[in-house]
Amino acid sequence: KPINERQRLPVVPQGIERDDFLKALAELKGQLGAEHVEVNDKPLRDGWYMEHPNTHDMMTILDEEELVASAVVYPSNTEEVQEIVRWANKYRIPIFPISMGRNLGYGGAAPRVRGSVTIDLGKRMNKILDINPEDYTCLVEPGVSFYALYEAIQEKGYDHMWIDSPDLGGGSVLGNTIDRGVGYTPYGDHWACHSGLEVVLPTGEAIRTGMGALPGNNTWQSFPYGFGPYSDGIFSQSNYGIVTKMGMTLMPNPGGYESFLYTFQKEEDLAPLMEIIRPLRISNILENVAQVRHVTQAIAARGLPRATFFSSSGPIPNNIIHAAAAKTPVGDHTWAYYGMSYGPAHIRAHKLALVDSEFLKIPGAKKIDTSTLPPDEYFWARDRVAAGVPDIHELRWVNWTPNGAHIAFSPVSPIRGTDATALFALGKAAHDKYGIDFFPAFCVGLREMHLIVEIVFDRDDVKARKAALDCLRDLVDEAAELGYGEYRTHLVLMDQVAKTYSWNDGAIMKFNEKLKDALDPNGILAPGRCGIWPKRYRGRGWEM
C-alpha cells in the first residue's frame, strides 16, 4: 500500500485548541526530556509484528486515521508516569497507556479516543525487577515481553521454573495479563497467576496492592490478597489506573512433558468430544489450556495464502480444505486436539492412557504419531507454547489474505457439546453470510472454554474490512441472544460488548461508571476502554 510520505498535522484531542495542545506538549517535553515526547506527525506505517507502530493499530479495522494517537510519550519510571497523569489532568488531555502495544486482534496499540496521547510504558520501563528462584515468582515492568522473561530465566540457569506464554511471545507479560489474556500451560490463566500490582491512579497517586502496601514485606509476589478489599481486579480490563509493576508466579518445571495430538473426522464430532473433555479437564487429567482447532485454520497456519488453494471469493469450500489437509503430515480431519501431559513418564502414562481410551470412543478419532511430524509442522509450535517456550509460528495464518490483518471474536461458554455446537453454528452462519473463511478454535480453560474466532482480512480492502466488522457485530449480538458473552474484545467493539452485559437495566455499567467518576473525575484515562466512559464524555455520541 502506498504510504503518504508527507508530514501529517498531528491529530489533536477534542476540546483543546491546537496551539494549547502543542504548548502543553512542550511543557511535558520540559519534564520528561524532548526526546521522550514524540508528536505523531509522520506517515503511519504498519510495520510488522516485531516492529509494530505505537501510534495506531497495525491491523486496523477502521481507517487508520480514526483511532490514532496525537503523540506518544515514554516515561522511564513510576514518578514520570505520575507527572504525565498530573499533566493530563491539568489540560484535560486523554491519555492511553500501553505496555508493548502488541494487542493484535483487539486493537493493537491504538487508543480508543482519537487524538489521545499514548503512554508507551514498555519502551523505557522494561526491567525485570526480580526473579525469585525460591518462591517461583517474578516482578516485571510493562516492557518485559514473554521472550525477555523466558530468556532471563534461561540465562540464570533456573531450569526449575517455567513461564507461561500466549501464542505469540512478543507481547508484554503485564499488558497481556491485565487484559486477562491466556496461555497454554497449567499456568494459562494469567490473571489468576499474578500477585501484586503497582498502579498510578488517574489523579496521580501511586498505590501498591496486596502485600505490596506493607512496607518491608517479602510477600508481595507470594500472597496475592493482602488485607482489606482485594482491588487488583478492577485494574484489569478497565481504565481506572496505569499499572507500572506486576508480580507474576512462575510454574515449577513439572519434571517431564509430552505433547499429543488427536484428530477427529467430522464436524459433528465436536459435541461428543467436548462432553469427553469436560470431566477430564476439570479433573486435571487434561492439564493445560489446550486448543481444539478447526482444520481450516490448520491449513491457514501453514503460512500459504488462501489463493494457493482457492481463488474465488466467498468462503473456501470444505472439499478443498479437506483435500489440502489430506496432503499434510497430520492428514485429513475436521478437529484437532493439541494437548500436553506433564510430570514424570509413569505419571504421564497414567493420564495419557485415560485420555486415549476416552478420545478414541469417537468413531474415526486418531492419535497422531507426532514423532513422524516434520520440525516445521504447526504441532511443534503448540508443543513449544505448552512447554512455556515463547514462539511466533502462530502469526502464519495472518498470511491467509494479502495485507493480512485479523480481529477476534471471543465468547465464553461452559465446556459442553451443546454450547460448542451452538457457537459453531452461529459462527458458521455469520461467516457464510459475509463470505468469510471461518477459523474457530476452542481454548479449553478449567470449567469454561473461550471460543477464539479469528477473522483474517485484507486491511487495505475497505470492503473486506467492513465485512469483517459487520460479521463481528452480528456475532456479538447473536451470541448475546443465546446467553454467550465475550471475555475480551477489540477497541471498536467495546461499547457493543459492554452493552450485552445488561442485567438489571445495565447495573454493572452504572457501577463501573460510578467508580470511574470517583477515580478519574476529569475523565482523562483511556476514555471508553471496555465501554466505560467518564462523565465528561458520557452521552455525547462517543460510543460506537
Place this chain on the structure above:
Amino acid sequence: KPINERQRLPVVPQGIERDDFLKALAELKGQLGAEHVEVNDKPLRDGWYMEHPNTHDMMTILDEEELVASAVVYPSNTEEVQEIVRWANKYRIPIFPISMGRNLGYGGAAPRVRGSVTIDLGKRMNKILDINPEDYTCLVEPGVSFYALYEAIQEKGYDHMWIDSPDLGGGSVLGNTIDRGVGYTPYGDHWACHSGLEVVLPTGEAIRTGMGALPGNNTWQSFPYGFGPYSDGIFSQSNYGIVTKMGMTLMPNPGGYESFLYTFQKEEDLAPLMEIIRPLRISNILENVAQVRHVTQAIAARGLPRATFFSSSGPIPNNIIHAAAAKTPVGDHTWAYYGMSYGPAHIRAHKLALVDSEFLKIPGAKKIDTSTLPPDEYFWARDRVAAGVPDIHELRWVNWTPNGAHIAFSPVSPIRGTDATALFALGKAAHDKYGIDFFPAFCVGLREMHLIVEIVFDRDDVKARKAALDCLRDLVDEAAELGYGEYRTHLVLMDQVAKTYSWNDGAIMKFNEKLKDALDPNGILAPGRCGIWPKRYRGRGWEM
C-alpha cells in the same frame, strides 16, 4: 457466668434519638413483617458454637455490651435486602450484614459500630440455588453452611464432587469466602475458587458480577471474570456491598486419598522443615493446605482443660507438654505435619515416596503409622477436613480455659525457614511476656503460609481478656516491623492492622476511602470494617 435476666434497653446507634430509632424500626417492621425485625433488648447469651448469638460476639474480647447490635433483621430475599439498605440510608442508621455470624476468632456476629442494625442474612436466605454436576459448581445464598452444602451433595448422590471446608463446618460458605477464609483440600483458597457474586450496593442497587451480568448466561459459575473490570475482589474483606448470592466451584473427587502424619522432635526443626516443604508444595507434591502444628495445641485439641496438666498461672512449661504428648498415641514431638495425598494409589505412592524421603532428612522425623490411631484422635479430624468432610472436632482446644474463647493472630509469610523462625520467636516472646500459652499452626498455602496463632482465654476474666488483646496488639505491630502483615483480623484490631499497610503514606487506605465515599455516600454499611471508615465517621475517634 450469671446472666442479668432483666430486659435491657436496646443500644441505639449514635446520631439518632431513641424515639426516632424505634419509629424507624416500626417502619421496617411494616415492610418485612414484625417477626423479622428483632429489637435487641433481651439478655445477651453467649450460647455455644451451634447455637450462637447474632447480637454480639460470643467470644468477646471487650465487654460484650461494647460491640453490640441494636436490632437484628431477617430479610428473605435480595429485594428485602435492598429495602433494608434504602431504609438505612433514609435514617442514616449503620447496618452490619452477616451470613451466619460464626466468624469466631475474628469478631463472631458482632458489628464494628455499637448499635448497628445487624442484617442476619443466613436465617432466611439459606437456599442452595443450584448444584451443577456437569460443571462442578454451585450457587448459594448466605445461609448455606459447609455442612448443609456437603449434605445436599451427598443426598443427590453426587459422589464425583467434593466441597472444601474450613476447620469448622458450621460457618457459611459465602461469609467465609468473602472474608477470604481457607480450607484444607486443594480447593482451600476459597476466594480463588468462587465464581460470580450478586451484590446489593450501599445505595440499594443490585449488581451481578462476572458473567452474571449477561442475561440468560450459563457461565456465571464456570467463568469468574466476565467482561470489563473484575470487581469481585472489592467485595471481599470490605464494606462496599452486601453479597446475596455466590457461585462456588466444587472439587472433582480425586479417585482416592490418603492422609499422613509426620512428627518432628525439636523446635529448631521448623526451619529446615519449611525449606523442605516449599518446593514440594509449589510443585503440588504436597497438594493441600496442610497444617504444621505445635505440640501445645495438639495437647489442647484433646479437649481437656489446661488445669488437668498444670494449675499455676503463666505459660505451661515445655516439659509438662512433652510429658503429656509422650502419653498420646502420636507420641512426643514438637511439630506435626498433617497432610493428604490425592489420586489413585499408584499416583499417591509416587508423591508419598518423595515426601517421605524429604521429610525423613530431618533427624528424629517420624512417619506415624496412622492405622494405629484411635478413632477419636485429632488426626482423623484433619483427615476428614482434608477430604472435604465438615467437622467440629477443632473446637475442642477452646476448652483449654474455663469460659473458653479465642482470638486469632494470622500473619502471612513466604514458606521459608527464616520466616517461620522469626514468626515463631516473635509469637513466643509476646506470649511469654503476657503469660499466655502459645498455639502456633502454620497453614501452608501455595507460595505462602498463614501462621494462625489462637489465643485461648477465659472470656469472663477481665484480666485474661486484656492480656490476650494486649498480646495481640504487640504481635501486630512487631510483625509489621519485620515486614509481616495479617491476612485477616478481628473486628477490634482492624484499624491497627489496616494501618500497617501504610506504603506511600497510607495510599491504599486513601484509595479504599475514595471507593467507600463513592459507593456509600451516607456511610451506612458496616462502618469501620477492615479499617475503612466512611466520611461521616472519619477522624471522629471511632478507630481503636
